Amino acid sequence: MELGVLRETLRDERRVGLTPDAVRALVADGHEVVVETRAGRASGFDDNEYRAAGAEIAFSANEVAANTSVLLKVRTPTPEELELLAGGRVLLGFLHMAHGSEQLVQALVDTGSTGISLELVQEGPTRSVIEPLSQIGGRIAVSLAQYALTVGGGGPGTLLGGWVGVPAQRVVVIGAGVAGRAAAQEAMNLAAQVTVLDIDPRPLHLTATKLGKHCVTAIASPYNIASAVEAADVVIGAVARPGLPAPRVLTRQHLRTMHPGSLFVDLSIDEGGCAETSRPSTLEDPIYVDEGVRHMCVPNLPAVVPRTASQALSIAMLPYLRLLARRGLDRALRDSPGLAQGVGVYRGQLTSRHVAQFHGGEATPLEELLR
Secondary structure, rough: OOEEEEEOOOOOOOOOOOOOHHHHOOOOOOOEEEEOOOOOHHOOHHHHHHOOOEEEOOOOHHHHHHOOEEEEEEOOOOHHHHHHHHOOOOOEEOOOOOOOOHHHHHHHOOOEEEEEEHHOOOOOOOOOOOOOHHHHHHHHHHHHHHHHHHHOEEEEEEEEOOOOOOOOOOOEEEEEOOOOOOOOHHHHHHHOOOEEEEHHHHHHHHHHHHHHHOEEEEEEEEEHHHHHHOOEEEEOOOOOOOOOOOOOHHHOHHHHHOOOOOOEOOOOOOHHHOOOOOOOOOOOOOOOEEEEEEEEOOOOHHHHHHHHHHHHHHHHHHHHHHHHHHHHHHHHHHOHHHHOOOOEEEOOOOHHHHHHHOOOOOOOOOHHHOO
């Protein structure tokens, strides 16, 4: 099979879909890999490293598409990149089709292509590809929050962990999933006072078990959310519903109760955000103010550490790529229910009811189409 790695063109996106190590493994399996020139430069991987790993270097995205049947991206394609799908290709990336670009879904349908959303690939209870990036995002959120609290970061000049005789800052994490737990752990490592809320007691139990008695856990009832947010110095939203937009658990009224200098970080912004005041910001200009509260709503926080994030992504994605390349699309989807979970459009037909509900139309179960 021929696999193509496209260079990311969205602003501030520095990750790459495959590292040279992953390319080397695929080439050793007998597959061809074509990498767009400078695709890995922002992550610290130059073209010569890809050549040494056995990849061919293409000098344009069109050249990559012309010589491959599977295209790898990190972020959702731009309108210009959608033209690369002509001919019924397989596209893998963090596509967020249930609330993302209608143009993407329509292009997949019109070209008879297959779209596999990596954020939905799942093994058992684990979303196996996105989980390591969620952990990285949770940790980065706390690191950036600490900087945002300093004078240099435009904040009130406070340290998350406080000092002897000086109380630590209060960090509230809404959502006890992978990203939320990682953020809570990082905040506790910096000696902050941490409270984690979730509507489900099961992830709260896991959080309490992993983080210990010094991490306060509470059910995310309206009263508990309102009380915790009002007292917080930093609120981190990490709410997710796989395949659906994030629920808006924070209202404008919640934000109005936060004190001056406080910070809200939305880790759910890839899924549309979990606050009424959320809107995407960028790594270049990450903070804006709404309702008197500073907001950090960067969709691609792991891109702050693109080399680590790209390595983690490649490690998580490689088993699925090897399966896909070895067995072909149909057999790979039959043999791997986890990979099949990520399919929103299969050979031009909607298969995800969530995507169909969001964009209109009817979904045909993938199992029927594979038969």
